[in-house]
Amino acid sequence: MQPIPLQAQTAPPIAVRRKAVGVAWCAIIIATVFAGRHANATDTTTPQVRITTDRGAFVIELDRERAPLTVENFLAYVRAGHYSNTLFHRVIANFVIQGGGVKPDYTAKPANKPIANESGNGLRNLRGTVGLARAMAPHTGDAQFYVNIVDNAELDPLANRWGYAVFGRVVEGMEVVDRISNVPTGTNAALSQDAPLVPVIIEKAELVEPVAASPTSN
Template identity: 55%
Template structure:
């Protein structure tokens, strides 16, 4: 029994199984985000941002985005989430990924991109939606940008409602624009291939 269990655990944790779960052959996988304000579906662009898409899908497939909050909302700018639970606890992160901001995708209304620190290669699990055309977040010859890796295909109205919620400062997170009433990402699901 013990050998069988060990073999099963090794199989389930193998890169091959994980790759199958991430739909490696699908250049445009879709993810449904079931939030406390409604559902949003995003189509990811693996052809332009393969590292970023695989990173995001790894968190999705493992269930790491389930029961997280959108912790930073700036009207006419961004809706950011993926890094905190409803008690404002920082969630575990995988290794940072290479910044794919030079992929030709732009931070325009309805796109999804990776949040990061000042260092360009620090993105891990936090992502944001652009709720305006934020082309100033795109790369330029003198600086790295923020890597866009997909766009909203359903639920842009939900995202726009989220962008309107009242926010305020939060000492625990040290952000000025935290929703006063939590917006929960209840579940993120990789949708079946068409």
């Protein structure tokens, strides 16, 4: 589970996994199928998900139009209750907080097949945006996600390099994200580094249902 450095400085949002999995076209097909099945769950191109942690809650607005595969992948995990009782297992001040795939005993939570990398969608890794963590191979993202604490242009794609796919942004509770990003961290026997000394637990992730407009009187 040793993070692999991108360069000499901070390692990118590397997904904790038992084995890195290469891209498979079936992953694209699967993602497309469940995108169609669940598109009406929240009838909007910008569904919202509330992440509740033991340090507070924040709300992510998803960009279904620009990151359709990644959004439907994330929503599938939300609907399945996958994120309940997982950790923000990797916290780096002035970089990212990363979670959604590690259980409190620091073992990896089983995930579905990885999906195709949508980092070329035009969404940038700016402060408050949410992206899909992955291994070094580009098409290996599954359940783990991260929130950018600062602008992280080094995670964006280049002409000769895949980036990390942004699929949403925090629209409420960024102060909670900042609070988590500043917890003390250190070496962990399972994760090696950047692990909160006191675990940060994701209690649940749930869709925020749109509020119906109040009827207007004539």
